[in-house]
Amino acid sequence: MRALVFGRAISKSLLTLHLFTQNDILTTIIPTTLFAVVAAPLCSPYRWLHVVWWIWLHLLHFNVANQVIDPAEDGRNKASRPIPAGYINLRDAVYLRWCLVPICLVSSAFYSIQVLSASLAITVLTLWYNEFKAHSHHWFSKNLMTGLGYACFQAGATLIAGRDMSRLEPNALLAVLLSIAMFATTLQAQDFKDQEGDRSIGRRTLPIAHPSPARVSMFIGLPMWSICLTQVWGMDAFCSVAFIFYSGLVGLRFMVCKTTQADRLSCKLYSLWFSVAHLLPGYWRYFHEARMHIS
Numbered sequence: 001m002r003a004l005v006f007g008r009a010i011s012k013s014l015l016t017l018h019l020f021t022q023n024d025i026l027t028t029i030i031p032t033t034l035f036a037v038v039a040a041p042l043c044s045p046y047r048w049l050h051v052v053w054w055i056w057l058h059l060l061h062f063n064v065a066n067q068v069i070d071p072a073e074d075g076r077n078k079a080s081r082p083i084p085a086g087y088i089n090l091r092d093a094v095y096l097r098w099c100l101v102p103i104c105l106v107s108s109a110f111y112s113i114q115v116l117s118a119s120l121a122i123t124v125l126t127l128w129y130n131e132f133k134a135h136s137h138h139w140f141s142k143n144l145m146t147g148l149g150y151a152c153f154q155a156g157a158t159l160i161a162g163r164d165m166s167r168l169e170p171n172a173l174l175a176v177l178l179s180i181a182m183f184a185t186t187l188q189a190q191d192f193k194d195q196e197g198d199r200s201i202g203r204r205t206l207p208i209a210h211p212s213p214a215r216v217s218m219f220i221g222l223p224m225w226s227i228c229l230t231q232v233w234g235m236d237a238f239c240s241v242a243f244i245f246y247s248g249l250v251g252l253r254f255m256v257c258k259t260t261q262a263d264r265l266s267c268k269l270y271s272l273w274f275s276v277a278h279l280l281p282g283y284w285r286y287f288h289e290a291r292m293h294i295s
Contacts, residue, residue: 016087019080020063021056026268027190029055031275032153035179038282039154039172040162051157054115057107058122058153061100065130068093070201078197108156112165118156125149139188139206147184151176175281178232182225182277188214189270192254192263218254222247222273233280234287247273 021029029052036042036051071083071090082088088096101123108119129145154176159165168176191198191205192214198205207214226247230240250269257266 012087016082017060019082019085019087020067021059023078024059024063026271027274028059028150028153031271031278032150032157034275035154035175035278035281036157036161038279038285039175040158040169041282041285042161043163047161050111051161054108054111054160055153055157057100058104058119058156061097061104062122062126062129062149064093064097064100065126068097069130069133111160114166115156115159118152118159121152122149122156125152139204139209142205143184143187146187147180150183151180154179171281171284174232178229179278182229183274186218186221186225186270186274189218189254190267193260193267195263196260215255215258218270219251222251222270225277226273229277229280233284235280235283236287239283243276246276 032055033048033052036055037048042048042051067081067083068090079085083090083093104119104123105116108116125145125148129149155168158168158172158176162169162172188206192207195205195207199208206217223244226244227240229235230243235243250266250273253262253266253269257263
C-alpha cells in the first residue's frame, strides 16, 4: 500500500514538472536542441541527452519563476497550468522556484565554467524578467530580455553538445548572434494568442501596443530573415525559395487571420519556421564545410 501511495506521489510530481514546461516543447526545447546539435556540432550521440536535460532543467526554472508571479493571470488565461489547475499550491511552487537555482548552477558546473556562466546569466535574467517585472514595463524590454535569455540557452546547450565545452566555434558564435536578433525581432509571434490575458493585467506587448504594425512586422520580418539566413548559410536555390516561400505564407497568415484560435495555429507554424532556421548552420557544415575539408 505504501509503495502504491509513493508511486502515485512520484507520478503526480513528474506530471506537475512536465506541465510547467509542456507548452514550450515546440517553441524552446526542440528548436534549441536542434540548434545545439548542428551548431556545435554534436560530438557523440549520447551527448544530446545532456543537451535536452540542461535545456529542460533551465526552462523549468524559468517557467516556475514566471508562473508564481501572477497565478491569477494564469487562472484567467492559461487555466491548465499546474498552479491554477491544482497540481501544486503557490507556496510549494515558490519553494521549488528557489530550489531550482542551485540545482541549475551545480549541474552546469559539472560541464565547464562557461556552461556555468550561461546558467548564471539565465538565473540573473530570470530574476530580472520576473521579480523585477522587466516583461511588463515595455514590449521592447520584454523582447530584448527574452532574446538574451534564449541566447544563453543556446550558448549553454551548444557548449555541452560540442567537443570542447569551454569555447564556441566561430560559426556557432555567429549562429547564436543571429538567433538573438532573429528571436528578439519576431518574438511577438507568441504574443498574439495571449492578448486577452495580457490586456487584462495591463501588460503592453507589441500586439497590444501596436496591433497593425505588429502584424506587418511578421509579414515583412519572416521573409526578410529567411532571405538573410539563406545567404549567410549558403543554401541552394531550391531550398532558399522553399524556405522563403513558407515564411511568406506564415507572415501572410498573421496579417489576415486575426482570431485567437488562428493566432494559436500561426504561432505553431512560426515555431516550425524557427526550428528549420535553427537547422541551417548544419546545412552549411554538411554542404560547405565538409567539402572544404575534402578539397
